[in-house]
Amino acid sequence: MHKADLLVVEDDPALARLVSYNLEKQGYMVRHAADGEVALEYVRQRRPDLILLDWMLPGISGLEVCRRLREQARTAALPIIMFSARGEEADTIRGLDTGADDYLVKPFSMDALFARVKAILRRAPPADKTLRFDTLVMDRVSHKVERDGRQLSLGPTEYRLLEFLMLHPAQVFSREELLKHAWERSSFVELRTVDVHIRRLRQTLNEGGGVDLIRTVRARGYALDKAQDPD
Amino acid sequence: MHKADLLVVEDDPALARLVSYNLEKQGYMVRHAADGEVALEYVRQRRPDLILLDWMLPGISGLEVCRRLREQARTAALPIIMFSARGEEADTIRGLDTGADDYLVKPFSMDALFARVKAILRRAPPADKTLRFDTLVMDRVSHKVERDGRQLSLGPTEYRLLEFLMLHPAQVFSREELLKHAWERSSFVELRTVDVHIRRLRQTLNEGGGVDLIRTVRARGYALDKAQDPD
DNA sequence: AAGAGGGTCATAAAATATTCACAAAGCGGT
DNA sequence: ACCGCTTTGTGAATATTTTATGACCCTCTT
Numbered sequence: 357m358h359k360a361d362l363l364v365v366e367d368d369p370a371l372a373r374l375v376s377y378n379l380e381k382q383g384y385m386v387r388h389a390a391d392g393e394v395a396l397e398y399v400r401q402r403r404p405d406l407i408l409l410d411w412m413l414p415g416i417s418g419l420e421v422c423r424r425l426r427e428q429a430r431t432a433a434l435p436i437i438m439f440s441a442r443g444e445e446a447d448t449i450r451g452l453d454t455g456a457d458d459y460l461v462k463p464f465s466m467d468a469l470f471a472r473v474k475a476i477l478r479r480a481p482p483a484d485k486t487l488r489f490d491t492l493v494m495d496r497v498s499h500k501v502e503r504d505g506r507q508l509s510l511g512p513t514e515y516r517l518l519e520f521l522m523l524h525p526a527q528v529f530s531r532e533e534l535l536k537h538a539w540e541r542s543s544f545v546e547l548r549t550v551d552v553h554i555r556r557l558r559q560t561l562n563e564g565g566g567v568d569l570i571r572t573v574r575a576r577g578y579a580l581d582k583a584q585d586p587d
Numbered sequence: 588m589h590k591a592d593l594l595v596v597e598d599d600p601a602l603a604r605l606v607s608y609n610l611e612k613q614g615y616m617v618r619h620a621a622d623g624e625v626a627l628e629y630v631r632q633r634r635p636d637l638i639l640l641d642w643m644l645p646g647i648s649g650l651e652v653c654r655r656l657r658e659q660a661r662t663a664a665l666p667i668i669m670f671s672a673r674g675e676e677a678d679t680i681r682g683l684d685t686g687a688d689d690y691l692v693k694p695f696s697m698d699a700l701f702a703r704v705k706a707i708l709r710r711a712p713p714a715d716k717t718l719r720f721d722t723l724v725m726d727r728v729s730h731k732v733e734r735d736g737r738q739l740s741l742g743p744t745e746y747r748l749l750e751f752l753m754l755h756p757a758q759v760f761s762r763e764e765l766l767k768h769a770w771e772r773s774s775f776v777e778l779r780t781v782d783v784h785i786r787r788l789r790q791t792l793n794e795g796g797g798v799d800l801i802r803t804v805r806a807r808g809y810a811l812d813k814a815q816d817p818d
Numbered sequence: 819a820a821g822a823g824g825g826t827c828a829t830a831a832a833a834t835a836t837t838c839a840c841a842a843a844g845c846g847g848t
Numbered sequence: 849a850c851c852g853c854t855t856t857g858t859g860a861a862t863a864t865t866t867t868a869t870g871a872c873c874c875t876c877t878t
Contacts, residue, residue, distance in 0.1 A: 779867090782866095782867065782868070782869090783868090785868095786867095786868065789868095803866095803868090805865090805866065805867080806865085806866070
């Protein structure tokens with residue numbers, strides 16, 4: 357699951373570095389622009405998930421950047437957090453009025469910044485909900501699996517087993533490991549039981565034709581793997 | 588286009604009156620609740636477009652009110668502006684973290700308030716009035732549901748359950764999640780109870796014929812889904 | 819008091835999981 | 849290639865778990 361892309365627009369190198377550094381440490385992808393021109397140009401090319409915008413900028417002001425972003429359909433809904441040195445209320449109001457989603461007064465703590473960023477991003481969380489392997493697609497949210505567009509129907513255990521394998525493609529796991537990771541029940545289960553489930557998984561996976569996606573590694577275990585025919 | 592409905596939750600009569608009066612002058616429809624209980628009860632009956640919530644309230648705290656609103660599917664996206672006398676940063680953060688959309692520190696000017704209200708309403712346009720899934724249509728205002736034009740009659744609980752599912756189509760939810768989001772917060776309810784309501788919902792949904800729109804995912808839960816019958 | 823709506827339970831029905839026994843297939847040594 | 853020892857694939861019987869249902873009771877409204 358990868359975190360959001362942020363764009364920091366700030367002309368003061370020290371502050372820019374401080375903010376960028378800390379946000380990166382939180383796991384965000386952070387880009388930096390030193391002025392409004394650069395920022396707008398960057399956004400035109402690759403729209404970030406959130407913009408942190410300083411009010412005072414050389415050239416185009418932050419307020420103006422904000423306004424222009426709001427004009428474009430592509431960026432009209434792009435979340436913006438503005439910050440400035442002025443604590444005057446009138447500015448805050450103007451900022452929000454122009455379309456900023458939030459407002460921070462310098463100096464602000466990193467915790468305050470994180471809280472705002474988190475709050476804003478919560479509205480549109482991207483998720484690593486789809487696993488893929490070859491033409492196999494598993495949607496973990498809707499709990500559906502398909503191969504070549506054909507929908508497959510898997511029992512709970514086969515589903516978990518496949519999920520685990522898809523999370524670690526091409527890797528060989530012993531029966532013990534598979535039991536440990538893909539089984540919920542703690543009671544002792546025969547190692548050979550894994551064989552049976554692998555068989556059922558294979559059956560379902562291959563019912564529409566196509567190569568066997570599960571490789572048996574003698575004396576070791578199984579792996580989700582494509583390369584099969586070493587003719 | 589008529590202005591938004593606001594709910595002011597504030598126990599101090601003077602402040603409540605001041606805020607209400609001024610917002611009304613701006614053209615908003617303003618309702619007032621003096622404590623959390625009343626507020627939650629009001630929201631249950633008629634969902635406003637935005638809530639102005641004091642942090643300190645007799646009985647249930649504003650933070651708690653906020654949290655409960657977020658849990659319920661019906662109100663999960665409802666914009667909330669919190670305000671309190673404390674200006675401490677930690678509180679601001681906690682407030683935002685709980686899901687408040689904005690935060691004002693008392694005392695605040697009416698202009699500041701207007702700006703926030705406007706900003707919030709602009710970015711969170713009134714929630715969907717009509718939910719659709721396949722030929723299912725739910726009108727959240729008139730509280731009516733129909734399938735293929737045939738009107739259905741659902742009990743309150745089945746209605747909330749269906750509403751929640753329609754808000755997240757094709758997504759599988761565990762019984763715990765369904766209880767959490769579609770039930771009124773109250774006493775503990777058996778997980779199996781969900782089965783019963785799902786059954787009642789199915790009965791009503793399918794009484795006019797047609798495929799079952801609720802998919803059972805064994806060992807996981809249920810999802811609103813067009814159950815694709817494998818040939 | 820009657821009717822709704824909602825929560826629990828017991829039980830029937832399904833859907834899956836686990837084992838087992840034996841066939842099949844792979845491997846190493848001769 | 850042939851054998852014997854292992855490890856894996858299968859099919860079927862059996863055991864478990866999870867869902868679907870129908871009935872019943874309770875509470876709140878009307």
